[in-house]
Amino acid sequence: MxxxxxxxxxxxxxxxxxxxxxxxxxxxxxRQAYRVTTPHLAVLVSGRDRQRLYPLRDLSVCGLAFYHQENHFETDEPVALTIRRGDTTLVDNIKGTIVRIDETTCGCRFDNPSLDEDCRLSAIVLIEQKKELDARRKQRIMEQAL
CATH class of the missing domain: 1.20.5 (Single alpha-helices involved in coiled-coils or other helix-helix interfaces)
Structure with a gap:
């Protein structure tokens, strides 16, 4: 024993x-996950009695970064994040934390996303990754044709 x-x-x-x-x-x-640039997506950031839509800079399954013009955030501030494409909500109300702030961008980490949120984020990242690869492939073909 x-x-x-x-x-x-x-x-x-x-x-x-x-x-x-x-x-x-x-x-x-x-970096903890693959990040994709997302110029056509936006994020609705809700926190401390405010809510505002910002253009998304990049996205991963672990977090995101968005562009801001004026700094209304603090590091370690909890926020709720909704990822949108136009009027369509792709992922709604993910809990997150502000982890990085600089002059033009703000970085957020997702805090324990649910399985559904994780699957949606993975799908968005995969679709955007495919778009990036297709664009690079087309660029290479154009360069070889010249």
Whole structure:
């Protein structure tokens, strides 16, 4: 019985070391997911008694960045994010946190998106990634034709 208990303790210690190492690697990694540029999408940002639509700069399944002209945000501020294409809502009311602010852009991290939100974000990113690849392919073909 004691042998079994010590094995469990060793296993749990090893699992904890692996978790710490993964967390450290995640901290070191600047990007956690593939980002796509999204000039035709917008994000409705709701927070602290205000709501405003901003043009989206880029999007990933982990977060997004949007353009702003005046800084009304603070780092670590919780916000609700709705991603839109024209009048169509693609993903509604995702909880997020402002993680980066500079002169023209603001970066947000999604906070524990639901499975449905995650699937919708993945689909948007995949569609945009395909569009980017098609555009690059067409550009290469045009350059080779010249």
């Amino acid at each position: 004691r042998l079994f208990g010590s094995t469990i303790e060793r296993d749990s210690e090893q699992i904890e070391r692996i978790r710490r190492r993964l967390d450290e690697d995640r901290e070191k990694s600047k």
